[in-house]
Amino acid sequence: MNPLDAVWHLGNLFLPAWGVAALMALAMKLLWKQSAAGMKWRTLFAWGGLGGSLGIVAALTLLGRDGTMAGYGLMLIGISVTLWGVTFKR
Template structure:
């Protein structure tokens, strides 16, 4: 595997986490705009992406490979929890 192939392999591993974080941040800014007025979109996206990345790594460590439904549930939890925390407690 070339270095470019390795880069794309890792980028595609973490793309669902960052994509889901972006979609959830947009949904938060659109649906709960009053509550999220003081939060920047990039802050919601960044913390959600980091949480999803950690959850993906934890799923790989716990389950042994990518693609398990439990891993996707952990990914959803990893993306949603930091954004919920920011929306609820960090205004």
Template sequence: MSPLDAFWHLANLFAPAWGLAALLALAIKALWRREAKSLAWRRLWGWGAAGGSVAVIATVLLLGRDGRMAGYALLLLGVALPQWWLLSFRR
């Protein structure tokens, strides 16, 4: 595998986590304007992306591969929990 292939392989592994984190951050900023006013979009996205990345790595380690339904559930929790924490407790 060439370095470029390895880059695209890793980028595609983490793309669902980063994309879901971006969509959820946008939804939070749109739906909870008052509550999320003090939170920057990049902060919401960054914490969600970090949690989703950890969830993807945990899925590969625990289940042996990605793409299983349990892995997607863990991904959803990994993205949503940090953003919920920021919205609820970190103002």
């Protein structure tokens, strides 16, 4: 595997987490205006992406592979808990 392939593999590993984090940040800004009023969209996106990435890494560590439904569930839990902690616990 050359370095470009490694970059593509890592990008494709973390892309679902960052894509869902973008959608969740947008949904939070639209649906929970009071709780997320003081935060920028980019901040919510960054925290959600980091939480989702940790969920993907946890799934890869626990399950030994990526792309499983349990792995995507851990990714969603990571994004949701992180965004909940950032907005509602302030």
